[in-house]
Amino acid sequence: MKILFKVCVVLTALLLGYGFCQAMYIAPTEATMGDVQRIFYYHLPSAWVAFLLFFVNFLASVWYLIRRNVASDAVALASAEVGVSFCTIVLITGPIWARPIWGIWWTWDARLTSTLVLWLIYVSYLVLRHYASGGQVPVLAAALGVFGFVDVPIVYMAIRWFRTQHPQPVIGGGQGSGLHPAMWHAVLWNLAAFAMLALMFVWVRYKQAIVEHQLEDAHAHASLYETEGAQ
Amino acid sequence: MNPAANNNAYLYAAYVVVWVIHCAYAFSLMSRGRRMKREARELNIATNASLRR
Numbered sequence: 001m002k003i004l005f006k007v008c009v010v011l012t013a014l015l016l017g018y019g020f021c022q023a024m025y026i027a028p029t030e031a032t033m034g035d036v037q038r039i040f041y042y043h044l045p046s047a048w049v050a051f052l053l054f055f056v057n058f059l060a061s062v063w064y065l066i067r068r069n070v071a072s073d074a075v076a077l078a079s080a081e082v083g084v085s086f087c088t089i090v091l092i093t094g095p096i097w098a099r100p101i102w103g104i105w106w107t108w109d110a111r112l113t114s115t116l117v118l119w120l121i122y123v124s125y126l127v128l129r130h131y132a133s134g135g136q137v138p139v140l141a142a143a144l145g146v147f148g149f150v151d152v153p154i155v156y157m158a159i160r161w162f163r164t165q166h167p168q169p170v171i172g173g174g175q176g177s178g179l180h181p182a183m184w185h186a187v188l189w190n191l192a193a194f195a196m197l198a199l200m201f202v203w204v205r206y207k208q209a210i211v212e213h214q215l216e217d218a219h220a221h222a223s224l225y226e227t228e229g230a231q
Numbered sequence: 232m233n234p235a236a237n238n239n240a241y242l243y244a245a246y247v248v249v250w251v252i253h254c255a256y257a258f259s260l261m262s263r264g265r266r267m268k269r270e271a272r273e274l275n276i277a278t279n280a281s282l283r284r
Contacts, residue, residue, distance in 0.1 A: 096244055208264060
């Protein structure tokens with residue numbers, strides 16, 4: 001397992017390096033926006049990976065509510081935490097890209113606002129996991145994970161349902177939408193790299209969540225022995 | 232100043248932010264792992280001591 005992990009780390013590093021080269025040097029320069037459009041190659045894959053991780057959180061939460069097993073709770077926690085880190089990247093790179101193109105950092109349009117709400121939902125999920133105590137916390141968190149996921153399709157469809165400042169979709173956006181094939185290569189390589197990086201993070205965090213659970217049990221046993229010893 | 236060069240500052244800033252966030256998260260995972268190892272070691276010692284009593 002350790003060898004597999006090391007192989008995955010090397011593969012992730014190679015993918016990230018190649019994705020970076022694709023985004024910065026190989027993909028053609030966009031005609032109207034210039035080089036600043038290259039932010040797109042990190043912005044879009046980060047958003048897709050965040051959505052994927054929130055979907056994993058949704059599935060794991062549903063599974064936890066049905067079966068109440070530690071592994072699904074650990075998967076839910078790990079995917080939410082890594083998802084929040086990728087969603088944070090989306091919310092920071094978006095305004096950095098918007099400033100030179102739109103002339104503003106932020107606007108309260110449907111896509112941006114629903115993405116901010118999505119981030120807040122999963123941050124509140126993590127705050128709940130971190131600060132609340134008691135046996136019902138994983139159940140409450142799972143319920144929040146299930147209902148919180150409702151915002152993901154809203155974020156995705158926001159640019160189709162509403163008139164937004166945010167650009168129209170590059171997939172299924174109708175006539176005139178789409179990307180140059182060389183741009184697609186950069187998107188897909190970075191998507192693969194970020195998905196692999198997310199997988200590594202989730203893997204490590206999942207194992208830590210399992211150990212955390214074991215440590216909580218060990219703490220309970222240790223305090224039980226202490227109490228028995230004192231009597 | 233050349234506007235294109237000015238815009239490139241935004242590009243570099245975005246890429247730096249992405250890597251800072253990923254590195255910070257990786258670092259937080261590593262430090263949590265180290266803390267948990269230490270906690271497990273201490274707990275094991277405490278549990279063993281309790282058992283010996």
